[in-house]
Amino acid sequence: MDEEFEVLIIGAGPSGISAAIALARAGVEVVVLERGEYPGAKNVYGGILFTHQLLKLLPDAIDSAPFERAVTRRRFGALGDDREVAMDLKVGHWREKPYNHTMTALRGRFDRWFAEQAEEEGAQVFAGFMASELLVENGRVVGVKVKPGDDEMRAKVVISGEGAQAFLARQVGLMPPKLPQRHMITNIKEVIGLPREKLEDRFLLEGNEGVAMEYFGEPVKGFFGMGFVYTNQESVSIGLGLTVHDLITSKETLNDFLEHFKNLPTIRKLIEGGESLEYAAHMIPEYGYNHLPKMSMPGLLLVGDTAGLINGSVYHEGTNLAMGSGLAAAETIIAAKEAGQDIGSAEALASYKEKLENNFVLKDMKKFRKIPDFFNNKPHILRDYPKHVTQWLEDYFTISETPKDEIERGIINKVKKDIGLFSFAKDMFGVGRSVR
Ligand SMILES: Cc1cc2nc3c(=O)[nH]c(=O)nc-3n(C[C@H](O)[C@H](O)[C@H](O)COP(=O)(O)OP(=O)(O)OC[C@H]3O[C@@H](n4cnc5c(N)ncnc54)[C@H](O)[C@@H]3O)c2cc1C
Incomplete structure (x- = not known):
């Protein structure tokens, strides 16, 4: 040749x-x-x-x-060990072409x-x-x-x-x-087969609708990264990623993380009884614009x-x-x-x-240029907030005869103890700035 x-x-x-x-x-x-x-x-x-x-x-x-399915529902959440707080977005017209340009495949x-x-x-x-x-x-x-x-x-x-x-x-x-260990995300993914009817019932889907779920916090044990669950026609893609640096620090394997994620109460029922079809690992180069x-x-x-x-x-x-x-x-x-x-x-x-x-490629990357360094420099945000926020919300919504004023004071005291009010304000300001 x-x-x-x-x-x-x-x-x-x-x-x-x-x-x-x-x-x-x-x-x-x-x-x-x-x-x-x-x-x-x-x-x-x-x-x-x-x-x-x-x-x-x-x-x-x-x-x-x-393609497998059109993603009409997106769920972004933080998981604690047995709690979840999430934003769940479902848009009816994403069922129509071009399906919000978001297809599973x-x-x-x-x-x-x-x-x-x-x-x-x-x-x-x-x-x-x-x-x-x-x-x-x-x-x-x-x-x-x-x-x-x-x-x-x-x-x-x-x-x-x-x-x-x-x-x-x-x-x-x-x-x-x-390659920079703090900017290389190491990932693991499994495809789990489920009969179509069971999958559609579990994820509340009709026709070619699909769902994308992404979670911070417990799936990666609080490290910089996330877990995901995406639906295909007759299978679920489930996986997670965290930086090479954090994986080494954790002294665990990617497989340990995946098993932990799959066994979290919120996730376990979604994949129960499924058959493992594929299993693979791969890197994502999240250097960021800078x-x-x-x-x-x-x-x-x-x-x-x-x-x-x-x-x-x-x-x-x-x-x-x-x-x-x-x-x-x-x-x-x-x-x-x-x-x-x-x-x-x-x-x-x-x-x-x-x-x-x-075009959008570097315009978008430039907009989010501070994110990789910000979260790498402030590891406590992804490590601590998912478990604290889910706990504060649990307290807020726990029904008892304790007066609501007292519950709110209790939560403020927890914020002070868990994070500190000034640190909380500083973290929120930092998160806001990292996306601007
Ligand atoms: C676990 C995980 C989850 C992800 N999830 C999503 C997602 O849901 N949505 C999304 O948009 N992006 C996602 N990404 C990122 C996305 O996969 C990549 O951004 C995208 O695939 C990049 O495309 P590419 O063509 O640059 O590289 P690749 O898709 O990696 O393709 C590279 C190709 O080059 C071939 N190749 C490599 N070396 C050689 C060589 N020396 N000679 C010949 N061939 C070679 C490989 O076999 C491969 O076919 C994810 C990545 C991972 C790892």
Whole structure:
């Protein structure tokens, strides 16, 4: 395979395939290398595919893609060991297309389908081939070494959509050789099969409706991270993530955390009697806007997780940022080609970051730029508040003949003892500022 292409893409995930479709459609010669046996074979995520970028590329995808359910109900909660406080949002018209751009999907099926769309546009997708090293000549990336075998593939531009571990981006120094332990979220996920009728009864769903539940607090034993439960057609995706630093500190395994989460009273009944179908672990690079790597060098662009493009706020978005960056990379290259430029030159690739700054990808990440550092520097907030707040609310709503005034005074005394009134005010101010 010692050939030269216009664009070579590493990874058939959402970022790489979005770029491939847009490039192939514009007549750019594009080849994708995917190390998995098929696209999606090695891919792990929670379960929500945010579709606004997908529909920009493939307007009919809402009907033709292998989605599981449309998320019409979202629940955000804090769990104590046997208490829960939650915001539960259900919106009737999210039952209608485009379903609030929030669909559940299983990556093994979705990624395969998505890569087929790229092939239909003219991209060549080679599954079972891994880019093992970037080839660099005179400071410019000119291709990759491919495994299995000793072949080299050369290209005018390489787009790396290799995902969270970013081995190749680290090889050329676009990010530090060691990934930051406080910003890498390590995740575990299990898919648990349940008969459709039982699942719909348990989660109060009709037709293709789905639910997304996300919880702070006890699922990750108060560390920086969260647990999730998402519904598929006949299964539930359940999992959690916390920073590598916290996992090491806890001296527990991810599996210990998952078993603990599954056995919490609020969760146990939801999955009772289900059959374990899949089990996997994976990283999320939650560097945040303030710690993003350099996203390009001559001959190379980074997209999606490789570039740390994750909105890790309350939105927990990754797939749409991956697709948005893949599209921005493609637009950059197409514009350079149309202008008659060398498409891998530094000048041609310079506008990529600017494109991301001007669309939702970096605008949203910038808005939430303080979150990763804030919660890393104030670990007590996620550790202590879920258990205290659920306790204060329990006190407030416990029915007895104790006069309500006395109950309220009791709660204020607890706030003083548990946190301190000044510290409470300071924490709330800090949380507010971290999202502004
Ligand atoms: C547990 C978990 C839950 C998540 N939940 C959600 C969610 O619900 N919603 C959401 O929007 N986002 C979620 N995310 C984030 C989301 O999965 C990512 O943001 C998104 O998948 C990034 O897409 P990508 O194309 O950049 O990378 P990936 O999806 O990781 O794809 C990378 C691809 O590159 C291939 N590859 C890697 N190295 C090589 C190589 N050297 N040569 C060839 N191929 C290679 C891989 O096999 C893979 O196919 C979650 C992530 C995790 C880990």
